[in-house]
Amino acid sequence: MTAIFQGRAYAMVTDHQDDASSCPWNEREAELLAITLELLQEHGYDRLSVEAVATKAKASKATMYRRWPSKADLVLAAFIQGTRDTAIPPRTGSLRGDLLEIGRATCQQSKEHMRTMRAVLNEMSHNPGLQDAMQEKFGLQRKMVIDGVLAAAVERGEIDASAINEEIFDLLPGYLVFRSLVSDRPPTEDTVRAVVDSVLLPSLMGARGR
Template sequence: MRTSMSRWTAREAEFLAVTLRLLQQHGYDGLTVEAVAADAKSSKATIYRRWPSKAELVLAAFVEGTRAREAPPHSGSLRSDLLQIGDWFCDQSGQHASTVRAALTEVSRNPALGAALEDAFVHRPKLLVADALVDAADRGDVDSRVIVDEVCDLLPGYLLFRYLFSRRPPTAETVRALVDDVLLRGLTRSPPSL
């Protein structure tokens, strides 16, 4: 179940959608406010009144483009929850991989953009995985000691790597193999004694 609330007017959302599309096509350095204004049939002044800089426009566009929030699945099965999270994350990453690649060049100069990227592609999916693990621990399906950052990072981290840095984008089979052959095997074994 997805929830999504935009804070922008329809016209502002249009500017942001144009910005994302042009960012994907031309990269951050090739994106201009002039091109956004021309494509949206507006003036630069109108855009600059709302977003005083290109960096603020790109940040708003990225946040708007990735604002759909995924609610935790709560299916009653850890495997089903992880598969649903993996499929959702593949959809999100597939839709936004070129945007993320384009924005990565600006992250070192724009900490707010870096934080937005981290929230959308690291923090949110990690919370979903952690929630699924807490549910599984509450049911007695896994030991609560397995709910650690590294485990929660594994599914979204690997899938994002495949989208951004590999020439092999993940598929539903990738998600299934990662869940069945790596995560569930590791999570359902008793952790070693300390």
């Protein structure tokens, strides 16, 4: 399926590295995406229809389909729009503070979008275009945020660059997403603190702490 790569959805996916926080939608489009997200959270992906969004938004179906050629395009755009605030690296002034903030934002986002994320994951199995777009967006976004936080910590002299393990850079958000989507123990502040204080910081600072 190539529809996902047509029009503005594609532009947004490829442009985010230049400015992750800019919004590529006008006010009316952002409103349509907000309504999509609302209906998604209420009914889930399978039960969502483009028609229902159009009806609730008092928009024509043609308007919807002109902007988002398929339900998958619409949901992807709504989901990315709804999680835009986690695309910017935190700047708390310390590595610990930044990691706790990434953890907090990941917990909140996963909790809010749990049903949508589960539905999008399932849809990804049948839809390689959606898979590519999701991964390009979220994989890169996650990497950019964490790279930014770690680079700032190196610059402040908190950690050595050699302590960073690229293979598992997304251990913190990845485990928190697992806890939200798969396990029956949704992550809490305690979970974030446990990963940061008893696992990540000892590992990142280990070389100099000993």
